[in-house]
Amino acid sequence: MQDNSNRTLIVDSTANPAPLGLMGFGMTTVLLNLHNAGFFALGSMILAMGIFYGGIAQIIAGIMEWKKGNTFGTTAFTSYGLFWLSLVGLLVIPKVKWGDATESVAMGAYLFMWGLFTAVMFIGTLKINRRLQFVFGSLAVLFFLLAAGDWTGNIAITHIAGWEGIICGFSAIYTALAQVLEELYSKS
Template identity: 35%
Template sequence: MASANPKTAAGDARPPAPPASTETIADPGALGLAGFAMTTFVLSAFNAGLLSDTLETVVLPLALFYGGIAQLLAGMWEFRRANTFAATAFSSYGAFWLGFAYYISHVAPKLPAAHAYQATGLFLLAWAIFTTYMIIPALRTSGAVLAVIVLLAITYILLTIGAFAQSTGIDKVGGWVGFVTAVVAWYASCASAANSTWKRTVLPVFPLG
């Protein structure tokens, strides 16, 4: 009896393509930017000299759970969405906040007091370098994201100089630039959440790509 499908019988037919996946992943950018913004905002209050340094440990819970873990998770989801820039940025800055929390709570107290500023300066310098080169891929994202990265690079550079020079004045300037960075990141987060929820442009992010 002849086969109902001659091509199959001949052995040259390909199996039918699997149905298209209906799985969707929400944009994790709003979460990543929000975690980054809030933690930066709180830390900048101390860098700008608005609050006593004796209260700075209030940053640690945010650095661990929101700026750290939540932002790291956002980076992992961005890998799933094949967004290399966002995946690299969120994963890295999530790791920064986790590392910062560990550094402040476990490493800094054990450093020699006379040279601790050099360790802090080196730590910040490495992140200044990373953030500065991230400006290049950010040029293909949006004006809002580019502004966050540029402002963050300036913040890191100022804090690095302030640490090596042991200058509270430069630290304060870095803190104020950090405030602006946090506000712009909050705007980008709000725009991402609002535009995704309303399915239209509610707040512009000024695409560059």
């Protein structure tokens, strides 16, 4: 019996969405942690970054990773995009009288759960590269420090977390820009 079927090879020519997601995460993380370190108050600039660049841009990157068949990228970017949107919701909803403010014990639990998620995602980075290992490892530490700061009410822990978060955010920015430049220079 002869096989007369035609086969079509589809080549993925879409762009790498990881730099977009990493930049959205990194820039928003740096700005929020400048606040946590005590440089300025929490304001609309951080909230807007949380909604649009930290939130929506990462969700878009997660959907693009899904299209590429990358389960890790889909899970990471979509989850952290939704983290930023939920964090902004936790901060804004009480101000518009849609609910009560989240108590520090509950906020600590929220941050601790994100720390657990991130710790497991860090294990996944052990099969990827050192830059992402640093981003995820430092992010897990950040979440656990922020949770400890909320649970204890110790502002010094939150300030330390802020400095650690600035390092984490800049490591994501570095990773994003390295991917962009490596791709550009490999094509020349």
